[in-house]
Amino acid sequence: MTTTAAPLDVTALRADFPILSRTVRDGKRLVYLDSGATSQRPTQVLDAEKAFLQTANAAVHRGAHQLAEEATDAYEGARQRIADFVGADFGELVFTKNATEGFNLVAYAMGNAATSGPEAARFVVGPGDEIVVTEMEHHANLVPWQQLAARTGATLKWFKLTSDGRLDLSDVDSVITPRTKVVAFTHQSNVTGVINPVDVLVAAAQKVGALTVLDACQSVPHGPVDFHALGVDFASFSGHKMLGPSGIGVLYGRRSLLEALPPFITGGSMIELVKMEGSTFAPPPQRFEAGSPMTSQAVGLGAAVDYLTVVGMERIHAHEHALTVAALEGLGSVRGVRLLGPQDAVDRGGAVPFEIEGVHPHDAGQVLDSLGIAVRVGHHCAWPLHRCLNAQSSVRATFYLYNTLDEVDALVDGVREAQKFFGVA
């Protein structure tokens, strides 16, 4: 994080997001604190999608007419800009429908490796092999690995959490062993915002020759990320959490690995040669993009990356850090509020989960909603994490570049309001 960059001009930024000026629930000013679930899109992204559809729309990678050419250029141009944004090469990014599909792509392709050629041998998992995850994972980076273990007879192991919700890395070598074939873990928790030490886990995995799969859904939108520098083998993130459209995710795969990885979804566009007896497959990334792909979504995500680049990821990270510090302090000062996870903002992104004594998270969310404040309530697709933190569910506020300190204050006031309404103040 830099301290030299000028702070964000949030007032000017907010003008780019038309939805932020609407009101909700009988004229309340919208306070949107749910960007961890989905972010809002600036006019620049919406305009890029519209301009593509109005001037260049066609199916990509098929057809030789001018529109097909322009559409393909727009689609592949977006891939290049997104690759530059995350420190990857052009051919190392695969477009998926969402981040969840990216994790499934790797897990299913590994499952297919046993019946593929010798080049896929390093992806084969079976009885005696171990798949390592963490208790912190979003279900998207947990359930596909449980399923891969169930299908192949491999054993699922996991890193536990410390009482304040960080990864317990006190005995890495007992979890990542020579039997480990893959280590899947999140860069930044979608619940607590905890940022994990990727270097420690990558080093341990590399020592035993295991693959690493990074959930980058909450890191790529909120700070500078360079996959080559991190040294991970695969990473997946989604468009809609980084000012881009829904319906598009991105899977990063180290080039040499993508070249050897068997396909997951098969069909048109991903083939090299098709005969009735069988088929051969295109090189990556096309091998992993079967069927007609999304187009305006890719263009929109390219525009989102341009927007984020202009604003500056360091500045965004610093801004969110300031909001997180304020939220921890504000909520922490309310009697009856229990902050879940780390109590400080060290190595942490802009997510603050909490419970209010005597007010169920669903009910707290309802009171906040009546005040115009949008937060997430529930387990946020991280049920095991909540069990670790002794919480059935939680209220979660998440921040992005367009949020303000005033909105943090509104949240804290809203929590007091909820306590008053349910008579626990």
Next chain:
Amino acid sequence: MQLQQMYQEIILDHYKNPHGRGLRDPFDAESFQVNPTCGDEVTLRVHVVDDVVRDVSYDGQGCSISQASTSVLTDLVVGKPVGEAFKKMDAFVELMQGRGKVEPDEDVLEDGIAFAGVAKYPARVKCALLGWMAFKDAVARSQGAA
């Protein structure tokens, strides 16, 4: 204010002082239901004798809406023939799925009419129905076992 429309006093009373709460014997069947979006859960037992609901007992973790509606459920169905209990359930489900446009019949639903405001919030309808889905499932199990 909309909030008061949703959280009627009756609902808050049932939430703070739930009726029939706690798991009891004897029982013929038990059902565990969970709302996968929020993790709210209820375990509910039914005791049915000669086609009459003799007891409903339950335990669970959940929001005020799910807990209060299960409390109201016990008031409505205990002592009633299964057929009548199911009619009340159907009326409650219809009310909850009516997006606030169904006029509830107090003779049938008694305290249950307080949930009319909840029906305007689609995200909370599942909360209100959690205990009822457990009741339906438990009765079906008790009949299957008979």
